[in-house]
Amino acid sequence: MLLVLSEEHKEHLAFLPRVEPAVVGEFGRIALEFLRRGTNPKIYEGAAKKLSVPVEKVQHGVEGLMFLMTESSKYMLSEVDFLDSLLVLGFAEELNQILLQLYLQHHGPLRGILSQLPPHLPAYHSLEWRLDVQLASRSLRQQVVPMLMMHLLLTEAGEGRTSRLFQTDPGTLLHLIAALEGALAAMRTSHARRILRNLK
Template sequence: MLLVLSEQEKTSFTFLTSLPEQVYPDLVKTALSQLLSTKQITKVVNSAAAKLKVEVASLTNSSLYVLSQCLLNSAKRNLTPEDLTSSLKACGVEVTIVTPLVISYTENRDILIDIITRSTVQAPEYRSMEWRLECQVGSRSLHNTVIPNVLTKWKISDPRFNNLKTKETYLNCDVNTLQHITESLRAAQLELDTLHARKMCRNLARIG
């Protein structure tokens, strides 16, 4: 798996090449500090911008942002240092920038992955479903009337245990509700086949 850079990110890396090569390791270190520390590093950024004679906004929104996003996205994809190196070189990033970035990623890869894991919302995941149809065939007040009801047993993962354990949930569902759920799922499936939905899925896959 390789890391794909957007045109804006490529432009940001191009801006980095206009800065002295000796500051690249410090910029990578500052970008990493933004990710790992909850403390504000405004003074550090302002000092670096003054020394480099560039605007603070340019340094923050361009250089530091693209470096931090590169580290995060690499950790999201669990890239190896070799994959990251190949990805950046394929996108035309200078070796003088690639080297300190890959070194920083290699040294802090486990920490970055841990940050992503803790910041990601853990949702239950579907494992299996069993169902049973029950029918009330009559009562004292209603004769010759069949009232169907569906009892479902859902086995889902438990996010409290990182989805490694499962729990069972029972739901009663009448025919009208079951029909509504079925129609909603069919409508969602048809929506996924539209051009707009496919485009959104591709963009989300590219980001994630």
């Protein structure tokens, strides 16, 4: 698998060839520290003064490197896939090897940090449902299928509550329930537990 980098990320990473290899290693250390403890603007300012470049350049370089390392760790890229992902950036071989060493060195800690981050998924709040059945109709000769209407309320971090409306027939709902129960049963197997253990 290869990473697909947006033009914005390519621009941010384009700063790396302009600095010394030791600075790239320091940027990698700063990126990992920021993932653990949050960003610190003073570090950007100090690095910008030393390199005689604008603060935004340093910030974008560190954030671009942080994105590259976290995405590579998230998808558990192999060495070959990581290097192939860097080809689109057009970096020199020496810089590619430095970035590879950073990735290999920080891969484990990054996976640990990513596993501790809370997902930004909406949480269940409540569910209201109604069964709609047409009892009779002169125009319909075939069997009337009842429909289940569901109103799902979700709580999203910082956004309050959102609602979703669903409509389904009983057959589809039964199939969905069976698929979810099958997925839960598969999670209890030893094979799934072994995979989850390796992900952590």
